[in-house]
Amino acid sequence: MNTKFLDLLAQRYDSEEKVVKEIINLEAILHLPKGTEHFVSDLHGEYQAFQHVLRNGSGKVKEKIRDLFTDVLSEEEINEFATLVYYPEEKLQLIKNNFGNKEELLEWYKEIIEHLIKLVSYSSSKYTRSKLRKALPQQFVYIIEELLYKTDEYTNKKPYYAKIIQQVISLNQADKLIIGLAYTTQRLVVDHLHVVGDIYDRGPEPDKIMDTLINYHSVDIQWGNHDVLWIGAYAGSKVCLANIIRICARYDNLDIIEDVYGINLRPLLNLAEKYYGDNPAFRPKRLSDKKLSEHEQVQITKIHQAISMIQFKLESPIIKRRPYFNMSERLLLEKIDYDRNEITIQGKTYPLDNTCFATVNPNQPDELLEEEKQVMDKLLFSVQHSEKLARHMKFLMKKGSLYLKYNGNLLIHGCIPIDENGNMEKMTIDNKTYAGRELLDIFEHYLRHAFAHPEETDDLATDMVWYLWTGEYSSLFGKRAMTTFERYFIKDKETHKEKKNPYYYLRENEDMCRKMLTEFDLDPDQGHIINGHTPVKEIDGENPIKANGKMVVIDGGFSKAYQSTTGIAGYTLLYNSYGMQLVAHQQFNSKEDVLLNGMDVLSVKRLVDKELERKKVLETNIGEEILQEITILKSLMEYRYMK
Ligand SMILES: O=P(O)(O)OC[C@H]1O[C@](O)(COP(=O)(O)O)[C@@H](O)[C@@H]1O
Ligand SMILES: [Mn+2]
Known part of the structure; x- marks a missing residue:
């Protein structure tokens, strides 16, 4: 390896300990479960509907809340909690208006902060501490970490933890903390977002979608x-x-x-x-x-x-x-x-x-x-x-x-x-x-x-x-x-027809999809093609999962102009360490509907593919990059410190 390069790298890792620490850290990350990818497409300027899908992680937020609280919260309370996580600022106001006295509010604060801490802890269970730290609201990192990593084994610290929450409330910081924890949860349930094209046109607010994407923690775009x-x-x-x-x-x-x-x-x-x-x-x-x-x-x-x-x-x-x-x-x-x-x-x-x-x-x-x-x-x-x-x-x-x-x-x-x-x-x-x-x-x-x-x-x-x-x-x-x-x-509708490329019927065929994956140097046994662009007409019985699961069409159907032809508000896709799930969304009416009536858009999940073994970071694109980094660090180790 180029010694000039290694000399430069040695400036960053200027001791044996630093190199060793990084190698151990990277090796460990490789064995964590892969992060959740979220695929959306054809947003067509529908900022509000997009926001909703992003904030609820295509149903992931509610799923996690259910996992944790089914036994202690009613369906209504689960919905209310979920809405708080999606739209913390607005929901907080609404909830606070409902309390008759201060004591009730204080009790609620204590309980909801504890619930949120549990939710963050659960949602971050497959990340490193360092990654979680980056996702936490900066001004509360210290406090939240204390609460997240609390050990109750000897119960010595019980009053200490209670005091932290009490102080946060009495110093008027509870709202900020709740809002911060809600956004942290949103951020943790999805590790990476793919926008499979068509952000612009037809709908009213593509610019706000762009601003959201610019501020999003991890995203790529396939142009539409x-x-x-x-x-x-x-x-x-x-x-x-x-x-x-x-x-x-x-x-x-x-x-x-x-x-x-x-x-x-x-x-x-x-x-x-x-x-x-x-x-x-x-x-x-x-x-x-x-x-x-x-x-x-x-x-x-x-x-x-x-x-x-x-x-x-x-x-x-x-x-x-x-x-x-x-x-x-x-x-x-x-x-x-x-x-x-x-x-x-x-x-x-x-x-x-x-x-x-x-x-x-x-x-x-x-x-x-x-x-x-x-x-x-x-x-x-x-x-x-x-x-x-x-x-x-x-x-x-x-x-x-x-x-x-x-x-x-x-x-x-x-x-x-x-x-x-x-x-x-x-x-x-x-x-x-x-x-x-x-x-x-x-x-x-x-x-x-x-x-x-x-x-x-x-x-x-x-x-x-x-x-x-x-x-x-x-x-x-x-x-x-x-x-x-x-x-x-021209009146004659025959002239309006736009003839589609044969791709659109041949993609139903598994061999064809395999051939296309091979054309792109991808493993046809493992890979899928993920498409947007053409609204899937559920109304007519069209299936978005095609070619024996090799092809998934996720035209988000966010575009109001097309919802009457599709019968639903479209699909999104989730890919986590257990496999791929397609999520069908019903029409999104308005944020107000969600806030006031807990009218979350009903999302139905369908399995596309199930991993036989839980997929690890090692098997991902990021895993490949980490492996390369480890190789380089090992060269540095030999070149500098093992003589
Ligand atoms: O619905 P409109 O505004 O008439 O637009 C129709 C045009 O949009 C297109 O469908 C392209 O847009 P999409 O990528 O959203 O399908 C053209 O094929 C068609 O000519
Ligand atoms: Mn398109």
Whole structure:
């Protein structure tokens, strides 16, 4: 081993004892049970519902409370205790309001603090003391450790422990301690979070989800198609930018653009007011109870049309300069007969409804008006100078990837593009042909390049980000073509269908899943593929566990827009040392419902896979890293201290 490196390391471990201590510590950690992984996906801006799943650890918090207190607490008390752990600040207030006198409150404080200490102790039983210490509220570390590690053997210390709690209460610190212990519990029940894509679009608060993730103790992200659309916009793709604004207009979420990210929509509004009127096809979808005046609705409708038409125009030059995107069928503006208001797609002619072509020159339909160009330039400038957006996009890049191999599993939002025979689809980009894992790697390479060069707006890398949103071999889109235009302007629903990649039926087959795991150098006997992206239609009897357990689809179904088609509010997945469990969630109404009525979302667990023997840290990604560290430390030991 490089002696320079070992010399540097010796600065940190400057005595034999330190090296020995660390080796023993690491060796011991390897034999602890593996931590719990929590998988969520398709959050789609639904911050409140996401918060709930995060705070209750997909049912893990209540499970632990039940394990400990079934004999001493009633069902109602268990629910109340659980709610306190999920939303400590708010629940504390509600509980405190119910006490008639101070004595009752003091009694309650004593009891609840003891319960919480027990819960923290139980939830941390598979971690080292040092890891637990890091999860404790800093100002109470000393006190909590005293209470956690108390030994009652000789009962000498009983009054001492009672005094600690009494003092905490009399010094008015009880609320803070309770809140701290509640968050510690939340943190302990889940060791690591995977977000399998689609944080953005449709729902109202993706920014708050991003802030939550930024502050979360351990997380990775597999980008979804909607996430790369936002990354693309920030990286300089005007067509991605037009798309994110269009989707925000469609779902009545323009305040995300304007108020949250501080992007000025005034120039776009002026253009919209000039060229567009009311139009039923572009009225915003209303999913929330937010009140909108008729005037506001019409204004959004106009913006929606203005940005959609800009989007359609911007697609055209990319399709033309990248023939290998194979998207010439999507040059729809050129297939319109503007006199007859008709379009011919694949030999069939359809009438067009609700058209809004005031800015289209039939002789050159993809040409942007000067005003449209200026609007897009201003919007892009604004997007690239939004401090908050920059922070969120950088985090997406830092923690994100197109796919992830983690503890033997393959995590990927959409699909691995394959043909009907189960062969990896080939795509030629810039005269080189890629398939399977290599194709995904080159996609990611381009995306990172585009992000590193936001000043480039029309280069291959930037165009590639848009391809990831909508191209037929995109591993995130997974469909033949996106029929946005047809859904706005053509009645015939046949034209709205988006044909899925064969992956979506071949993934039911175990051999196919094994083949894909092998393509990614994973052990097909051990591994699973974990997907988001496609809502599982429980209503129609679809099973999220496929291919004999090799494939698990966890589209979280957080998106309100899709809940009527799925019949539930979606799935999350837990993977602990005993195996994998899929958790089905029912619809989340509101935090208030949980707080006031203890209406926790009912979660039903299903076993995906059971470990024959409890899995240890040794068998995980982290275990591998620790083993490497131990090897290095042993070299240091030999080099420095064993002579
Ligand atoms: O429901 P909307 O807003 O019309 O969006 C539909 C579009 O969203 C997509 O389903 C992609 O979004 P998802 O990743 O959430 O599925 C496209 O395939 C489709 O064209
Ligand atoms: Mn998706």
